[in-house]
Amino acid sequence: MYALYYNPGSASFAVHWMLNELQAPHRLIRVDFEAKQQKSAEYLQLNPSGKVPTLIVDGVRAASRMRGAAVVAVRTVPTALADAGDRIG
Ligand SMILES: N[C@@H](CCC(=O)N[C@@H](CS)C(=O)NCC(=O)O)C(=O)O
Numbered sequence: 001m002y003a004l005y006y007n008p009g010s011a012s013f014a015v016h017w018m019l020n021e022l023q024a025p026h027r028l029i030r031v032d033f034e035a036k037q038q039k040s041a042e043y044l045q046l047n048p049s050g051k052v053p054t055l056i057v058d059g060v061r062a063a064s065r066m067r068g069a070a071v072v073a074v075r076t077v078p079t080a081l082a083d084a085g086d087r088i089g
Contacts, residue, residue: 002026003056012053015068022076
């Protein structure tokens with residue numbers, strides 16, 4: 001199960017798109033930039049850069065930044081392709 005810390009219109013869009021595209025079950029947690037939530041002590045424990053996205057996989061922080069999209073793809077694509085009846089090559 002994935003959890004994505006995001007802010008609308010930000011770099012977290014890429015990871016959110018990948019989760020949706022691959023129909024990967026996920027939970028979204030909005031990070032309020034106006035309230036500077038990304039700089040809160042709680043959030044900095046999750047992601048010391050103080051930025052979104054932060055991707056959590058099975059309760060463990062897996063990736064921040066664009067690598068999150070790659071993590072979702074690598075973990076999910078084989079199953080997604082099989083379900084769709086697609087083949088690589
Ligand atoms: N640029 C990074 C994303 C990290 C990033 O710059 N996120 C911005 C939003 S687009 C952010 O969280 N900014 C909040 C801040 O710096 O306070 C990427 O390639 O994915």
